[in-house]
Amino acid sequence: LAKTTQPISMDSYEGQEVNITCSHNNIATNDYITWYQQFPSQGPRFIIQGYKTKVTNEVASLFIPADRKSSTLSLPRVSLSDTAVYYCLVGDRTGGFKTIFGAGTRLFVKA
């Protein structure tokens, strides 16, 4: 299973763009990259998933370089409510999804 490495914490201000980078040097050919968000006292919530290049949805963008050894979650114009822990995962879509979440990145958005 490919392990991931993320910064432990990040600070930002409201209205700024936040980029959280995840390293996954041992990513396998069949692995997808998925990001989750977790608020206190709640279970994680899916944000975005991708395999290569760029994926964008109404919440975030995910940038994946050609070698796929890292990925960057981009949150446009964050607000106080984006304060949460963000997890990067890599996993194989076939035969189930045995996951390793890691410690995540704690994002704190200040006014």
Added chain:
Amino acid sequence: DAGITQSPRHKVTETGTPVTLRCHQTENHRYMYWYRQDPGHGLRLIHYSYGVKDTDKGEVSDGYSVSRSKTEDFLLTLESATSSQTSVYFCAISELTGTGIAEQYFGPGTRLTVT
């Protein structure tokens, strides 16, 4: 929100007693997971299931067993609870899609305290 419930939501038990946590889903998803979450460790996978009666170990399975006799229910059992198993336990479900692995949907969590 995905139909996932966990019971009980809170439990205090004594060391050495057996404990069973239940996860129930109404989504008919194939995959179900049990995680524990402790400060500084994020979420760690205990066991997962890829179908009825089909389960496998995660990274922290020692001291835990699971059973899945129906698609909708996934039980986590601590045969003899220890204080190190004090944690918040999350259940999750997922299903494969044609475009890639589906996201996991998480339950509300069970806070277990072993005294």
